[in-house]
Amino acid sequence: MKIAPTPEDEAERQRSLDSMGILSTPRDPELDRITRLAERIFKTEMVAISLLDGDRQFLKSRVNLAVSETPRDISFCSHAIMHDAPLVVENAMNDDRFNGNPLVVGAPHIRSYAGVPLSNSEGYKLGTLCIIDSKVRHFSDPEIETLKDLAHWVETVLALRYTERSQKQLLLDLDAAHRDVMIDGLTGVWNRRGLEELLAREMTSSRIKGGSVGVFMLDIDHFKQINDTYGHLIGDKVIQGIAAIMSSSLRDHDIVGRFGGDEFVCVLPGLRLEQTLYLGYKLCDTVRDQCRVSDTNGDTIPITVSVGATWISNESTGLYEPHEVLRIADEALYEAKENGRDTVSYHALDRHGSLDGPK
Structure with missing residues (x-):
């Protein structure tokens, strides 16, 4: 298992995330609608919209995941935000970054993962929209394009929630x-x-x-x-x-x-x-x-x-x-x-x- 590096602009990224005021708000019906739709489209076991906040991965919306947050250092999403392209893992047991990860060797026994980084209007990566399975899985190019479209929808909803806050x-x-x-x-x-x-x-x-x-x-x-x-x-x-x-x-x-x-x-x-x-x-x-x-x-x-x-x-x-x-x-x-x-x-x-x- 490898812990993802911290982004060079982590302090600025965290300040930008904090300024949006989306961490402490109640569950958002529109975001929940997106994760439920992703579950149906991809027929996947688990779906999450994650936000990387300090040393935790906070799940803003989730399907079939029992916890609302995990330590950041074991999260797949901390690796995903280091790149612009989606992170695709078809078999975590064969991937040096994740084969000893507690989320792989223990519950929820992740085997496959696909996550698209979510950015705000300032260009900082906040987290991901990700689909997860406990079985090995291949993700086709059309599936990844669909996941990217859904991620753009998530970014739009997060931006709307940010702008709706009054002075x-x-x-x-x-x-x-x-x-x-x-x-x-x-x-x-x-x-x-x-x-x-x-x-x-x-x-x-x-x-x-x-x-x-x-x-x-x-x-x-x-x-x-x-x-x-x-x-x-x-x-x-x-x-x-x-x-x-x-x-x-x-x-x-x-x-x-x-x-x-x-x-x-x-x-x-x-x-x-x-x-x-x-x-x-x-x-x-x-x-x-x-x-x-x-x-x-x-x-x-x-x-x-x-x-x-x-x-x-x-x-x-x-x-x-x-x-x-x-x-x-x-x-x-x-x-x-x-x-x-x-x-x-x-x-x-x-x-x-x-x-x-x-x-």
Whole structure:
């Protein structure tokens, strides 16, 4: 028996798995449906969806397996995630990696195994969908292709469960240390790291559900002049005021964060293309009308913002990384500032997001 090596990116892989929040959830009817279907298709004795968590193999869904987890170091799946291709073992007794394995020499007496690695949207291998028998078995090429199709279905369900978690749930799931690195200390909204993680989540959800996402990048006009004239304490109040205005004026499931300095980002799931410019101008109007910060003499300081906007269709989400979407919004923001500030500029990702193209 040979123990599988640990992936070089194990720490990152584990963090990615933890962030999905799928380990501590109840049994999933959709995943159970897939494993039952696999049992019928392959007429196999055992089926499992495994997730490799720390030093254990956790069985998220299983058919005809009595335990919900095993030690990771004896799991077949720990070998499977080391490769992109399916792991196929037709006779474990003749395989040096497994012939002394407790799961082979003892219950459930594994002889044949076929497992397809499961990856998440970040590309990390989480575990496998595997079919197992206590008898020697040959797996045909069409059978392996069918197993790969079912594994893709599992990946889609896991991605959906990940994206369905709300911002509030994400905050509850974060431990204090992790929360501190994702929340902006001055405003209490998401910081750049949190924004990038949540934008990636919404892009994945859009791709799966056929939805869309609007992205706005805002910059406080002449903020350096505000700091130089009134001091940094007043500047901080302006930043806090704008964060509060955006958080209260948008929908509960919209995402507001401070990208850095005097820049903010809003991520709006489900925004229609034709709403994009209207909402951008509404944000400008809302900040101009509601941001009431006074100087030391009690006079209100005029505050405006410039907005760069873009829009992500479900056709676009698989073509762009979150940082590329933010870059395009930032380019639109630069144009808005060049056009006189207190205005909105829109840049399309592609023809699907053209204001003159398909809606």
